[in-house]
Amino acid sequence: MALKCVALLGWRSEYEYSWWNRNKPSKSNLAPVTIRWFSRQRSINSVQGGKVAATHNHGRKFHKDLTSLPKPLTVADLSVTLDDSSKVRISFKGMLGSYSEDAALKAYPKCETVPCDEFEDAFKAVELWLAEKAVLPIENSSGGSIHRNYDLLLRHRLHIVGEVQLPVNLCLLALPGVRIEQLKRVLSHPQALAVSDIFLCKLGVPRENVDDTGFAAQYVASNGLRDAAAVASIRAAEVYGLNVLAEKIQDDSDNITRFLVLARDPIIPRTDKPFKATFLFHPYNLELLYVPSRVPSFEYNISSFQTSIVFTLEEGPGILFKALAVFALRDINLTKIESRPQRKRPLRVVDDSNTGAARYFDYLFYIDFEASMAEPRAQNALGHLQVWFLVFNYAYFGCCYAIDF
Ligand SMILES: O=C(O)C(=O)C[C@]1(C(=O)O)C=C[C@@H](O)C=C1
Missing domain, CATH: 3.30.70.260 (ACT domain)
Incomplete structure (x- = not known):
């Protein structure tokens, strides 16, 4: 009976090491780089200006004002070299204030977080030396495995070097002065909406899926929506100047997401x-x-x-x-x-x-x-x-x- 095992997540070949080292930027050709959209934004007051097409929502497109907010990284942006003296950069999928960013900050409290549009971009940011590590959700205690990241582990040759277990305490956030009775819709990542089902059923307003909890909070804030709330973190409320209408709204009080830390070297x-x-x-x-x-x-x-x-x-x-x-x-x-x-x-x-x-x-x-x-x-x-x-x-x-x- 034959067994055929194919999957390898870790050590890199001597061939690959020599290839890698040949292609690794040497210190001499590293230019200092300021990647504007990588710095963390703390206030919503500065969110004004141009329009950027953003997340799909059941066929509908959101438009958000993003001129002065850090822009999520896309594959097209991945063409800049790193300054060796900069502090550790951690890529993650999502906007500032998302739980993935919380996980990155839990693992590396002084890190500079690198928001990316897609999981794939977060992998590529590390492969292209735009970030030293990536932090990506792999499993949630209520929702189960995040299969996309299992698949991407095989497509990319990054090494698992750490794990962060983050309690995900979901909150209902709205603009200051907005009361819960005024709400006509709630926005969030599908996973966050799914694990807050009991609370949201009682609330009885339509749910709208967006790419991540940070984006939900940013969207409500930057568009001045007084009839909408976001399901997101307390830190997202601070980042985007929102009020916390309700805390710990998840069905299971222990709602934990497990994140992997990935790096180029094992x-x-x-x-x-x-x-x-x-x-x-x-x-x-x-x-x-x-x-x-x-x-x-x-x-x-x-x-x-x-x-x-x-x-x-x-x-x-x-x-x-x-x-x-x-x-x-x-x-x-x-x-x-x-x-x-x-x-x-x-x-x-x-x-x-x-x-x-x-x-x-x-x-x-x-x-x-x-x-x-x-x-x-x-x-x-x-x-x-x-x-x-x-x-x-x-x-x-x-x-x-x-x-x-
Ligand atoms: O939307 C976020 O804040 C994320 O970090 C993404 C994500 C996920 O992909 O599962 C991570 C943790 C939470 O359980 C909900 C959503």
Whole structure:
């Protein structure tokens, strides 16, 4: 029975490292850069002026005044070099005041946040050295996984280097002087609206989806809407000069979003022993990436590490069970299992003795386990999978990240 594992989220190949270093801007060619829209805006008073087409809302387009507000980054903007002396820049999807920005500030309180239009732009900002790290939501305790980011992890070769768990306390925000009875609509990110369902049902006004909670607050404020409210954070209220009409409006009082911190280079766990060789395959073209032979740095404590792997399995009874057994046999705790369709090869055909050929969806399995790649038990578990790879055409990939900050 064949196992085929393809997903690799972490170490970069020696080939790739040399390619990367060749293309990395040297200090000498780094020009100091002021990226106007990266600086944080604290007040709505200065929001006036030109119009910018913005978020879709069920086919309708919002227009917002943005002249002096920081502009979200788009792919077209990603053409500037970084000043090496600047403080750490963290890209995120959304407007200032969004929960993703809160997560970035929780991880790096003195960082400069880099708002981006799309998740893809936040990845690219790091790849193009416009930001040092990206902070992206991966899972919410009420709403579940954010699948888009699972898919993007495979499309981009960034490394998971941290995790931020952020309590998301949703608030109802409106312009000063506006009373709750005056509201005719509520705007927010679909996830924020969905997890505030009980409160919003009682409120009984139509809900409108926008790209993120920060944008909802900014839109209400900059358009002077007296019949609309935003579901967003207390910090968004401060940023855009709104009043908090109600706090903690989410259905479940513990509403937590888990964010990943991504960087160009991996974190290597501290250990006295050299890191064992690992085969890495790029998920789409199965190109062999890297066989590391030593630990380049010793910065982080082993006990706070998790490792993420992703792989595909051929069909057959108990295959996933057998793959996961390599962890169970070594008392390694699994903290998350997620499956996603194989977009490049959605269906596979198998022989079925009863019905002839059967077609099944093919999946990628993402697994987080509670051990560091520097620990012998993790090395042995992954080595065990590697043996399966040799015997059953199985390969794996891992990366480590610190839990929370
Ligand atoms: O809209 C925001 O504020 C975001 O940061 C996005 C996002 C999400 O993508 O799930 C993040 C956390 C909240 O749970 C709601 C929305």
